[in-house]
Each structure stands twice: as C-alpha cells, then as structure tokens.
Amino acid sequence: MATIPQPKGYPLIGNMAEIDPNAPVQSLMRMARAHGSLFRFDALGQGIVVVSSQALIDELCDETRFQKALHRPLQEARYVAGDGLFTAYDEEPNWGKAHRLLMPAFGPLGLRAMFDRMVDIAEQMMVRWERFGENATIDVADNMTRLTLDTIALCAFDYRFNSLYQNEMHPFVAAMVGGLDETGRRARLPAGAGKLMLLRNRRFEADIKVLRDVSNRLIEERLQDPRLGERGDLLDRMLTAKDSETGLTLSRENVGYQIITFLVAGHETTSGMLSFATWLLLTHPEALAKASAHATRCWGARRPRSTISGG
Numbered sequence: 001m002a003t004i005p006q007p008k009g010y011p012l013i014g015n016m017a018e019i020d021p022n023a024p025v026q027s028l029m030r031m032a033r034a035h036g037s038l039f040r041f042d043a044l045g046q047g048i049v050v051v052s053s054q055a056l057i058d059e060l061c062d063e064t065r066f067q068k069a070l071h072r073p074l075q076e077a078r079y080v081a082g083d084g085l086f087t088a089y090d091e092e093p094n095w096g097k098a099h100r101l102l103m104p105a106f107g108p109l110g111l112r113a114m115f116d117r118m119v120d121i122a123e124q125m126m127v128r129w130e131r132f133g134e135n136a137t138i139d140v141a142d143n144m145t146r147l148t149l150d151t152i153a154l155c156a157f158d159y160r161f162n163s164l165y166q167n168e169m170h171p172f173v174a175a176m177v178g179g180l181d182e183t184g185r186r187a188r189l190p191a192g193a194g195k196l197m198l199l200r201n202r203r204f205e206a207d208i209k210v211l212r213d214v215s216n217r218l219i220e221e222r223l224q225d226p227r228l229g230e231r232g233d234l235l236d237r238m239l240t241a242k243d244s245e246t247g248l249t250l251s252r253e254n255v256g257y258q259i260i261t262f263l264v265a266g267h268e269t270t271s272g273m274l275s276f277a278t279w280l281l282l283t284h285p286e287a288l289a290k291a292s293a294h295a296t297r298c299w300g301a302r303r304p305r306s307t308i309s310g311g
Contacts, residue, residue, distance in 0.1 A: 012044070015042050038053075076186045080207075098250060121150045121151045158235065179264075218259055239252075
C-alpha cells in the first residue's frame with residue numbers, strides 16, 4: 001500500500017506551523033505544490049488528508065462510495081448554522097429533507113426565474129459607480145459584498161437589504177465576518193478550548209444573535225404574507241413544500257438555519273470571486289477587451305436577458 005505524503009512536523013503541534021492563519025487556503029496550495037495533489041498533515045494530533053485535483057475530487061463526490069463528513073471548521077460553524085445544508089451531518093434527517101426540497105430550485109427553470117432580479121441588483125451597482133464619476137475611488141471588494149448579499153436576499157427570499165444605498169454595510173455582514181472568524185479560530189484550537197475565552201464567547205453569541213434575528217425577521221414577514229405559498233422563491237418553498245420521502249416540511253428552526261447558510265455561504269465566496277475577477281481583468285487589458293467585445297456581440301446596448309433553457 002502506498003504511503004500518503006506528509007510534510008515533516010513538530011512534536012505536539014504537528015504541521016500547524018505550515019498553516020498561515022490569515023491565508024489558510026494559500027498555505028494548503030503551497031503544500032500541494034510541494035507534496036502533490038494528495039497529502040496528509042497533522043493538526044494538533046488530528047490527521048487530515050487533503051486532495052486538490054479535479055480527478056480525485058470527482059472520486060470523492062461519488063455518493064455510492066463516500067458520504068459527507070464535517071471537518072473541524074464546519075463542526076464549529078454548527079453553532080452558527082445548526083443543521084443547515086453545509087453544516088448538517090450526512091445522517092441527519094434535515095440534510096436529506098432540505099436537499100430534496102431545494103435541489104429543484106437550482107435547476108434551469110429556477111435559475112431562469114432569478115435572472116431578472118440578478119440583473120436588477122447588478123444595474124443598481126453600475127448606476128452607483130457611474131454617478132460617482134470617473135475620478136472616484138471605488139472599494140470593489142466592499143461593493144461586491146453588497147452586490148452578492150442583496151442578490152441572494154432578493155432572489156431567494158424576495159427581500160431587499162438595499163446595501164448599495166447605505167453608507168454602512170448591513171449589520172449582518174459584520175456579524176457574519178465575526179462569526180466565521182471565531183469558528184475558524186476555534187477550529188485551530190484543541191477541542192473545547194474556545195469555550196473558555198469568555199470575552200470572545202460573548203462577542204460570538206452577539207454575532208450569532210444578529211444572524212438569527214435577520215433570519216427570524218425574514219420568516220416572520222413571510223408567514224404574515226397572504227401570498228405565502230404563491231411567491232415561488234426559495235423561502236416559500238422551505239416554508240410550505242413537503243418532502244417527497246417523508247411528507248414533512250422543514251421546521252421553522254431549520255428554515256432559519258438554511259437562510260443563514262445561503263446568505264453566508266452564498267454571498268461571501270461569490271463576492272471574493274467577483275473582486276478577484278475584476279482585479280485580474282483590470283490588470284490584463286487584453287482579456288478585458290475580449291470580454292467587453294463578447295458582451296457587445298451578445299447584447300449590444302440591450303439589457304442582458306436569460307438564455308437558460310427549461311428543456
């Protein structure tokens with residue numbers, strides 16, 4: 001049997017010295033370049049196997065041979081998102097229910113229904129940039145965070161945060177950043193050690209309360225809506241649709257966890273991708289010119305529209 005490569009570590013801490021807490025993903029990428037697309041590292045006595053090639057990831061996504069597993073950061077994130085889709089264990093009933101209920105919403109027809117709202121928020125940002133004038137300095141990462149948060153809230157929950165019309169970021173974002181930072185920090189400590197930090201725990205609990213207050217407000221407003229069940233968005237589906245296998249709807253508590261999951265996991269990664277894409281286009285003018293020419297060929301001066309087929 002072949003041995004999985006592993007960098008040389010130190011007593012007690014293992015390979016933790018290899019991980020930059022401010023850039024953990026880049027640390028793993030560096031280790032992959034040194035040790036290959038399959039390697040192991042030791043984190044305070046816990047062995048972790050990392051894969052980084054498309055072929056190996058395809059193997060691991062074979063649900064007939066492998067099942068979902070939660071690593072430490074996701075285990076700690078359960079304090080925030082409970083048994084939402086990202087943080088649920090494979091065997092938890094709500095994972096299966098939510099998976100079956102929500103998958104159709106991300107098919108071609110579901111995405112086509114969201115398209116006009118995506119364009120709505122994107123146009124808000126573009127108009128805002130134009131009105132600043134060509135000499136203004138724009139914080140692209142900040143604006144992309146506002147863009148993606150507002151897009152997900154509108155498409156999935158028919159709710160407008162209107163972040164692009166506010167000077168300050170919505171409190172949800174600060175709470176999200178604080179909560180994720182704390183779960184990541186706890187994941188790097190021995191199990192249970194994070195609970196001993198009383199001041200940080202109070203801050204963590206305050207951040208969680210903000211996130212849950214936002215999700216509860218969305219649920220309350222929708223439950224009082226006379227069109228409940230007719231809106232056709234993700235929130236309507238979560239509150240009213242019945243699972244094909246169990247005949248049950250999601251509990252209100254779980255709907256709250258799913259809202260937090262979609263707002264956090266959906267917007268934070270996308271805003272980062274859009275920010276880096278903008279920077280790369282601006283630093284590679286030839287690629288920007290090709291992208292601009294392609295957009296002009298597709299739409300000209302017309303408003304973008306969905307080309308997703310329902311077939």
